Amino acid sequence: MRISVNFILLVLLCLSPVFFNAQSPIIPEPTKAIAGKGQFLLDKNTSIASSDIRLQGVASFLKAQILTQTRIPLHTGDFHSKSRKQITLELVADESTGTEGYHLTISPREIKITGTTVSGVFYGAVSLVQLAVENTPKNGEVPINAWEIQDQPFYEWRGIMLDVSRYFIGKEKIKSILDWMAFYKLNTLHWHLTDATGWRMEILKYPKLALVGGVGDHFDPNLPAQYYTQSEIQEIVNYAAKLQIKVIPEIDMPGHATAANMAYPQFSGGGSEKYPEFTFDPGKESTYGYLTDILREVNALFPSGLLHLGGDEVSFGNQKWNLNKGISELKKKEKLNGLKDVEHYFMERMADSVFSMNAKVLAWDELAEIDLPKDKTIIYWWRHDKPEQFQKALEKGFSTVVCPRIPYYLDFVQDVNHRSGRKWDGAFSPIEAVYGFDVNHIVDGEKYGNQILGVQGNLWTETINSEARIDYMLFPRIAALAESAWTKTRNDYEEFESRLESHLELYDKQNIYCYNPIKPNLVPEPVHLLTE
Structure with missing residues (x-):
């Protein structure tokens, strides 16, 4: 039986993660974000693995944030493992992302964060945290939508x-x-x-x-x-x-x-009536x-x-x-x-x-x-x-x-x-x-x-x-x-x-008492003590 090339391509396309243009929910808005097909299910069996000892701090940060925000405890994994349910952190040589940029790929099988510096990988981890808190945990799982994100800051x-x-x-x-x-x-x-x-x-x-x-x-x-x-x-x-x-x-x-001069007046150069x-x-x-x-x-x-x-x-x-x-x-x-x-x-x-x-x-x-x-x-x-x-x-x-x-x-x-x-x-x-x-x-x-x-x-x-x-x-x-x-x-x-x-x-x-610009009358303004 002869199988057409088009049929093979169609099968491969169905088996591969599919990405399409959509609006990322991340703040600040990434440089480039393409939505994928499917979701990564974050749960207690998910591990975090890094390729470099310098990324241990980022891994610790990510585990702590996921636990705080979702109540899901992640564990440390083996970077070279091919197992599912893994988040990998890696330092790579990629001039396109700059010193603080990162590349974040989320597919149903794995999440991968790369950057040229620790800061870059850290910011990729931050974006992952933002995506994780978009959905409410249910039955010990948090679904994270698939994304392909390449990002770097405009200002240092x-x-x-x-x-x-x-x-x-x-x-x-x-x-x-x-x-x-x-x-x-x-x-x-x-x-x-x-x-x-x-x-x-x-x-x-x-x-x-x-x-x-x-x-x-x-x-x-x-x-x-x-x-x-x-x-x-x-x-x-x-x-x-x-x-x-x-x-x-x-x-x-x-x-x-003034405060310093109250303590050591010998170094005071004086002031004015309003500003002694x-x-x-x-x-x-x-x-x-x-x-x-x-x-x-x-x-x-x-x-x-x-x-x-x-x-x-x-x-x-x-x-x-x-x-x-x-x-x-x-x-x-x-x-x-x-x-x-x-x-x-x-x-x-x-x-x-x-x-x-x-x-x-x-x-x-x-x-x-x-x-x-x-x-x-x-x-x-x-x-x-x-x-x-x-x-x-x-x-x-x-x-x-x-x-x-x-x-x-x-x-x-x-x-x-x-x-x-x-x-x-x-x-x-x-x-x-x-x-x-x-x-x-x-x-x-x-x-x-x-x-x-x-x-x-x-x-x-x-x-x-x-x-x-x-x-x-x-x-x-x-x-x-x-x-x-x-x-x-x-x-x-x-x-x-x-x-x-x-x-x-x-x-x-998180009990942050904030102004709501969408519903400006929702939270009353806390008034400072008028002394002037």
């Missing part, structure tokens, strides 16, 4: 900033936020540890910084000192590293120094040694090799610099014309200290004015009303992180009817704006592509007085932020919102 810098000075965020809540950052493939936590309101980090050489400077918060100046011990700092940094997240500390200077004792003293030589000692301890605890020095809003409280004898002498000695020159001199001195530690300096966009080494400096563009500062930073060759108030300040309200939080001349930060922000509307993204590192959402805490309000301001905008950082082309908010629906259900299951 995908961040969240947490201000713990004005409202102290406890260690366990920080870890929870890190978990959600990993869930959305965000890779940078910018930790705003010091400000005028409070100093939140233990410094061994200067213990009063935390014990005195850590007293009070934005709402209650009499709260007992709240701060992170150095062992807690290490614990959080190590926890983040397992989630492929680097942690960047910010020690604000020369302004926003706001600055460090640039005219006292011992100030530089004091701050350098602090930064040495900070740098020792944060392996990222990145130190954010603030450098913003100094003019709020530098009026007493005009009456400072040491600063007058400094101006004559260094031929400085005014207070702005003094500020620049101070930051250049402190930058030199950071460079001597083999670390990079990060600062807000005010420092775009200073001629610091381009390969050792990163500028954060935050003043959305000053796009010229963004342009200036790029023209001077600085690598830049994009975090403008509108729409990336997450303390700004997200609904026109919200009463708590901030607005800027009526403007605020709805989730649609976070999702759709395009840097090309400000500068030529193609021209400066290599210098624009990525984007970051900043959660300042003047309007935060509870963990419920933290969640309400972060969720679900964290999902939109992640998509704006990972996915190059975003022009269909309605499609994004359709993917967001299942995530809103997940937040509810």
Whole structure:
């Protein structure tokens, strides 16, 4: 009997996994996702196997997440086994996925995740977790639809900033936020540890910084000192590293120094009526040694090799610099014309200290004015009303992180009817704006592509007085932020919102008190304590 070639091809096609174009439910949206035919049934007999000892952490993460999210305990398997029901993790040489990209294949027989780096395989595992939680476990099984996904991020810098000075965020809540950052493939936590309101980090050489400077918060100046011990700092940094997240500390200077000056007033440069004792003293030589000692301890605890020095809003409280004898002498000695020159001199001195530690300096966009080494400096563009500062930073060759108030300040309200939080001349930060922000509307993204590192959402805490309000301001905008950082082309908010629906259900299951942009009146806004 003669069998036709077409019949053979038809049989082979039926036996092979079939993939077709469909919309992936993953956030952030993958670069390429093709739906397959059939499902992989995840159950207690499923194993995870890796080809490289460096992937053991990813395997542990995946087992823990699947257990937490689905109650299904996976076990370790043999990478070379041909058995069914296996998830394999593998490092491969594949330039097409980039350093953080991955390839995820799900068929009824197996799940395979590959990447060129541990980070890439980790993000593939994260996508698998998102697909697993799409379906409810039944009879000890979770069906996961077949997919062929090839994915990589558009931006290398995908961040969240947490201000713990004005409202102290406890260690366990920080870890929870890190978990959600990993869930959305965000890779940078910018930790705003010091400000005028409070100093939140233990410094061994200067213990009063935390014990005195850590007293009070934005709402209650009499709260007992709240701060992170150095062992807690290490614990959080190590926890983040397992989630492929680097942690960047910010020690604000020369302004926003009130809390530090309460502890060690001999280094204060004074302030103004509204912002008392706001600055460090640039005219006292011992100030530089004091701050350098602090930064040495900070740098020792944060392996990222990145130190954010603030450098913003100094003019709020530098009026007493005009009456400072040491600063007058400094101006004559260094031929400085005014207070702005003094500020620049101070930051250049402190930058030199950071460079001597083999670390990079990060600062807000005010420092775009200073001629610091381009390969050792990163500028954060935050003043959305000053796009010229963004342009200036790029023209001077600085690598830049994009975090403008509108729409990336997450303390700004997200609904026109919200009463708590901030607005800027009526403007605020709805989730649609976070999702759709395009840097090309400000500068030529193609021209400066290599210098624009990525984007970051900043959660300042003047309007935060509870963990419920933290969640309400972060969720679900964290999902939109992640998509704006990972996915190059975003022009269909309605499609994004359709993917967001299942995530809103997940937040509810995990007791995340969040705003619902689809049903905006579903959850009432937690109101902060009005003190101003």
